[in-house]
Amino acid sequence: MGRSVAGETGAAAGRRGTRAVSMADVARLAGVSRQTVSRVVNNQACVVEETRKRVEDAMDELGFYPSFAGRSLRGGKYGCIGLCMFDITRAGNVATLDGIVSAAHDCGYAVTLVEFDEGGPVRLRDVARRLAELPVDGMIFNTNRAVEDFDEFKPVPGLPTIIISMKEHPRCTTIDSDQYGCSRMVVDYLRERGHAHIRHLAGPEGSITADFRLRGWADALDVAGLERLEPLRGDWTADSGYELGVKLAQDKDMTALYVGNDQMAMGAMTALRTHGRRVPEDVSVVGVDDSLQGVVPHNTLTTVRFDLRERGKRTFDHFFAQMSGEERVEAVRLPGAIVERATVAARP
Amino acid sequence: MGRSVAGETGAAAGRRGTRAVSMADVARLAGVSRQTVSRVVNNQACVVEETRKRVEDAMDELGFYPSFAGRSLRGGKYGCIGLCMFDITRAGNVATLDGIVSAAHDCGYAVTLVEFDEGGPVRLRDVARRLAELPVDGMIFNTNRAVEDFDEFKPVPGLPTIIISMKEHPRCTTIDSDQYGCSRMVVDYLRERGHAHIRHLAGPEGSITADFRLRGWADALDVAGLERLEPLRGDWTADSGYELGVKLAQDKDMTALYVGNDQMAMGAMTALRTHGRRVPEDVSVVGVDDSLQGVVPHNTLTTVRFDLRERGKRTFDHFFAQMSGEERVEAVRLPGAIVERATVAARP
DNA sequence: ATGCCGTATGTTAACGTGCTCATTGTAGTT
DNA sequence: AACTACAATGAGCACGTTAACATACGGCAT
Numbered sequence A, B: 001m002g003r004s005v006a007g008e009t010g011a012a013a014g015r016r017g018t019r020a021v022s023m024a025d026v027a028r029l030a031g032v033s034r035q036t037v038s039r040v041v042n043n044q045a046c047v048v049e050e051t052r053k054r055v056e057d058a059m060d061e062l063g064f065y066p067s068f069a070g071r072s073l074r075g076g077k078y079g080c081i082g083l084c085m086f087d088i089t090r091a092g093n094v095a096t097l098d099g100i101v102s103a104a105h106d107c108g109y110a111v112t113l114v115e116f117d118e119g120g121p122v123r124l125r126d127v128a129r130r131l132a133e134l135p136v137d138g139m140i141f142n143t144n145r146a147v148e149d150f151d152e153f154k155p156v157p158g159l160p161t162i163i164i165s166m167k168e169h170p171r172c173t174t175i176d177s178d179q180y181g182c183s184r185m186v187v188d189y190l191r192e193r194g195h196a197h198i199r200h201l202a203g204p205e206g207s208i209t210a211d212f213r214l215r216g217w218a219d220a221l222d223v224a225g226l227e228r229l230e231p232l233r234g235d236w237t238a239d240s241g242y243e244l245g246v247k248l249a250q251d252k253d254m255t256a257l258y259v260g261n262d263q264m265a266m267g268a269m270t271a272l273r274t275h276g277r278r279v280p281e282d283v284s285v286v287g288v289d290d291s292l293q294g295v296v297p298h299n300t301l302t303t304v305r306f307d308l309r310e311r312g313k314r315t316f317d318h319f320f321a322q323m324s325g326e327e328r329v330e331a332v333r334l335p336g337a338i339v340e341r342a343t344v345a346a347r348p
Numbered sequence C: 001a002t003g004c005c006g007t008a009t010g011t012t013a014a015c016g017t018g019c020t021c022a023t024t025g026t027a028g029t030t
Numbered sequence D: 001a002a003c004t005a006c007a008a009t010g011a012g013c014a015c016g017t018t019a020a021c022a023t024a025c026g027g028c029a030t
Helices: A005-009 A023-030 A034-041 A049-062 A068-075 A091-106 A124-132 A181-192 A208-224 A238-248 A262-274 A308-323 B005-009 B023-030 B034-041 B049-062 B068-075 B091-106 B124-132 B181-192 B208-224 B238-248 B262-274 B308-323
Strands: A080-085 A110-115 A139-142 A161-164 A173-177 A198-202 A256-259 A284-286 A303-305 A331-334 A337-339 B080-085 B110-115 B139-142 B161-164 B173-177 B198-202 B256-259 B284-286 B303-305 B331-334 B337-339
Touching (some): A068 B068, A080 A124, A091 A139, A110 A124, A139 A308, A161 A308, A181 A256, A181 A303, A262 A284, B080 B091, B139 B308, B173 B308, B181 B198, B181 B208, B181 B256, B181 B303, B181 B337, B198 B208, B256 B262, B308 B331
Parallel strands (some): A080 A139, B139 B161, B161 B173
């Protein structure tokens, strides 16, 4: 219980049974002290060229790599950052992961990835516990799924913690693409083009992203004093978009449709056209994510693009700032940008 | 040079400047020896209930987490596996990553991810060097891109190494989806349905996957003694598929088109239809990857599906076997399966 | 009472590295 | 010759954990 299976493989100590080559071994072969080897490894001055050469040859001969354990035991830090994602395969997450990994790489950090998709309810506390026993200097959580103990969660002391989430947290800096603001932006964009009957096809209940996108749309309509019909809810797939698009085709007042992601938008658009509504002449359609580029030929969907790689980079930057002593807790929301293609028309 | 920036942050030793809570601290507070704390942490017997309770309370009060460094310094292993991917965002890679992470999790391992997309040519040696200095018990490389020193690469002694690659390696076990076999399978599938003029729209030059898929197609035609016209080469995007599809529409002999991925197939199909060739009545189309499901409404493309998550799981399994002493070097190729939809018709 | 056994706990040493301080060696200055 | 200045190297310790060994204690058979 609690102990890792890896830990129990036991018998084989070190690298496959044999103790790994240590500095002492190199020192012995090169005929110098361990300290001199250490200096060579860390590229310090004050080592005469001839000695350095001898040490380097010895290292090559023995296949020496400095032990991370020894090094970090001394130094107290690992140069690794723990990242917990709840579903890597979810569309946006890969790009974010990529951004984090590459920003981390630039600062000499590696990223240790942990997934947490145990059927039951998720508690940040459990995830943090698991991560804290790994060689990490801090943690990043990506919680685009509801977690049980979000608000009362306390980060592990000494381990800077950043949460990728639209929900704000009392103790940790949160960062996310502005899933709320993008909807207000789209509604304003459509209003400026004369649309007053703007409907919404949202993502599934239980998705925080879907909820914030929906809320942004609703608030924007309310603020503008426009009529707000009940939004429909799909499951992010193109087919669900098609299905609901068939229903929406009945609504002859609707002049614009804002869809919670591009795949459903694709489906809805197909349904609208199949049922005699022209896009964009009769109905303008806007999606979010810009995920169809390259996937579909002649992609014409007007949509909102987030720079998710940038989101990852920024996330790491905040982590790094905290590592460097920054104490501030903020809620960073990164704006998207509308990509104008050909599915929006202005009303007379 | 060579040293990590993380290492140079220096000043802050341990967890945010303050030395983390150690077993000694817990022992002092609980009024026991460090060894007893260790026993409690590792759930060993021979600790009387009352003592255990006192230690656990002390741990909670101080917020103690065992130090990974100290632990692995003693034990010699980390419970982490190093993974190098050259482009996480490439379609198949996420699912593979997911499979590896989840299989690793089940065995108590975490995955430390490193990306390597420095503009220049890649050498496995450099990647291995970087990974070997991290807290890992072994490594996995995902080399779907050409590397300079593939054949002469020697794994770090004591660190089991698996390569995800279609190319076989003299010293390491390789594993990959059977990018060659899938093409032979498709050609046979089309031949059985009476097709004799089967053309191929391949991925870009320089892509190993594209090369193997192309080679499988070519060999299958040669073996069957069928005419083999020059394949066209796209860049994986739907638009390039469309563009080349326009050219292919001129070829009135062609009765079947095998496309290197689904997105290009999507484009090619659209082009064929736009230029008066019915699919599947005039031309049958087959893709690879099954990547359009959920993305496009009413997906009807017949394609080859690989279980990429399974590929990840199998990869980890091989790593784990080597960790447990298995020495065999193999080349594992995981077959795909044809997903029959509606873009293939039998010829009379 | 003596000796033995088993259980609970403490003590010691070792893992590999890198910092601090000490020592040696060399050259230049007085 | 005696001194300082500096470069190159070595010795020792500390980091946190745990395996192996050592000790203390109570119960039981002799």
